[in-house]
Amino acid sequence: MFPGLTASGNPIDPSQALAPMDAKINKQLADVALNAAKSKGASYADVRIGRYFNQFIITRENKVLNVANTESFGVGIRVIANGCWGFAATNDVTQAGMVKTAEKAVAVAKANAKIGGAPVELAPQQGYGEVSWKTPLEKNGFEVPVKEKVDLLLSTNGIAMQGGANFVNSNLFLVNEQKYFASTDGSYIDQDVHRIYPSFVVTKIDPGAGAFETRRSLSSPVGMGYEYLTPLDSEKVTGVTTRYKKRYDILEDIKAATQQAGQKLAAKSVEPGKYDMVLDPSHLWLTIHESVGHPTELDRVLGYEANFAGTSFLTLDKWKSGNFNFGSPQVNIVADKTQIGSLGAVGYDDEGVKCKKWDLIKDGILVNYQAIRDQAHIIGLKESQGCCYSQSWQDVQFQRMPNVSLQPGKTPLSVDDMIKNVEKGIYIIGDGSFSIDQQRYNFQFGGQLFYEIKDGKIVGMLNDVAYQANTREFWNSCAQVCDERDYRLGGAFNDGKGQPSQSSAVSHGASTALFKGVNVINTKRKIG
Structure with a gap:
């Protein structure tokens, strides 16, 4: 306590x-x-x-x-x-x-x-x-004894060590904003706002090859209580890895992670070229964050936010045209500060505006931005969209990204069904390194796990994978989005913006999505 x-x-x-x-x-x-x-x-x-x-x-291995x-x-x-x-x-x-x-x-x-x-x-x-307003809680994480939380993390580490991991660390981060x-x-x-984030990193070493590989947890920080760490069997999704829609089983995840870190050591290096990309929500959230969330922030669009991570290519003339093609008709992206379980979920923003949900991209067309009270008149709004936030009492509030999410497809479609129709592709799970330019346009993204798809089947693991595109090219290549049964949240506690810099917590939801003909590069470092 x-x-x-x-x-x-x-x-x-x-x-x-x-x-x-x-x-x-x-x-x-x-x-x-x-x-x-x-x-x-x-x-x-x-x-x-x-x-x-x-x-x-x-924690690390058997130590706190x-x-x-x-x-x-x-x-x-x-x-x-x-x-x-x-x-x-x-x-x-x-x-x-x-x-x-x-x-x-x-x-x-x-x-x-x-x-x-x-x-x-x-x-x-x-x-x-x-x-x-209060975050809906089943179990306040701050009321759970520290020993119980430590025991869970050490048990998590123990599974990894028993599975042959060379190193493992695990962490738990709890937040309460009154x-x-x-x-x-x-x-x-x-x-009264509550958030929680369990995480770990597993490392396996191949001494003979002088190589090592890691696999980070596929957990997401969420706006929930300790119940997040109590998975519901009815929500288990079977497939390449074990996932949960609303809850998280850290013990099952680290068991899979330990095996997969070893598999990554033996995985073949990817051949560069054009591939169809099947992107899991645990990966896609970060691409949404960087290529959709940030460029639709109105202060970036106006050039008010420029020194910290740049402005935006989505200038006002594109929005005013009413027909700017951001993505394919399958791309529907909303901003939402009310989504229960998300990091950004609150009842009212830091200007006292009741939070809401609104469209940013509708059927592939740019239709709106993110605006607060002193920006609303610039784009003809009669009220704020309720996305003002400050990281603490001592920092001034300003426009911050709400939850920005890709909406599920309307036609029933599972991940397995999507993969069946891919001839040459890569299935990516988990987020990795990324790079994006100062106008949020040209980018490169990596991931945690990469699986090769041939003639509708997963045939093995790949390594050294990253894909490159520009924002419009990428989102216009979106051909399919799985239905709401696959919808999950990803997110981050540490979205930085402003000078002096402030951090905010934000979630991004998606179902698994298919992107056609994306350029893939090999990231393996060449020596000599």
Whole structure:
């Protein structure tokens, strides 16, 4: 559990440390800040009181390397004064601290206003009064004894070592964000957000060849509780590897991973050329993230976000044309902040906007972007799309990627049926290295596992595989998408953006998809 201190600095019982923040006290403090901001000339203000818990458990072979618990608590206050934004933050969460910080935020806004520029134009937003939202949980991971979690990880490592692994490490990362938002629009929003991420890496060595291979876990970080690690037999998917749609069996995965790491050592190196690619959701999520999620962020499109990982080729003229061909008619991609179990799932964003779902790519055509309150008017929206986020109370909120997902095919289609119709192809499972240019257009992606397909059958494992394409070429080569029975989430805790950089957690869903005639290269390093 998390040791902590009372307001007077005295230790508190660890069993009480995870008790949620008191919404009544937070409302009183927020009102003090909002009133102070308005009294100093703010035309708008919002307050975010945040309490952030993290737990890290790190193991290697039969040892526990680290168990770390962290807590961060404070408030960020954002205002508009004289038409400009101002922001200030503090860990002094008292009435005096609220007043001082609100006044500082207004002073920053007024200083910014002296530089000039167009005044901030906020999309209208109704106040919701006092509301709350919580990640649906069956089992709070923070309430599970550390010993139980350590035992699971060491058992995981033990399976790998018994299977002949030379090295193995496994980790468990838990997140709890307790967030209270209030604004001059009249919203008082209390949210309790939970996320979990189990992972491992297995390594096998071939001393004679002087080579080694690894296989990372096929788990996904998710917006769930500890129940994620309790798989449901009814959701098991059989095939080349063991997968679960909503739950994850780490013991079964590491058993398969240990075997597959050895198989990779013996796998033949791929022959470069054109192949049909069958991409599993455990791989495809990253391609979606980089080639669809980032280029549809409106601040990148406008050039506001440029230094950190570039802008976007999806400029406004393409959207305004109404017929810009992003992909084939099979490509339907949505943004969604409401998807239960996803990393991005919350009830309200960090501007107090109720979250929603909307189309980005419809039947292959670019139809929308990702926009927040001060961007909505630029693309003619009457309201924000609810995708504003800050990684902590001390960082200013800004436009962040919602869950961006490829929608399942509407015609019944299994992975086995898809593979039966592939003459020359490669089936890729798991994400790997990647590279993409500064406009999110030309890219290269690797993976974890590669299987050769010949005349409709998987005939063996390959190695040294990566595929290259540009975004439009790739998505226009999409010929089939499996139906909703195969739909799964992937994602990341560490999507970086902004200067100073912030990280956010985001999921990307997909069913297995077929891409025709993709260029494959051999990544094997040549010596001499």
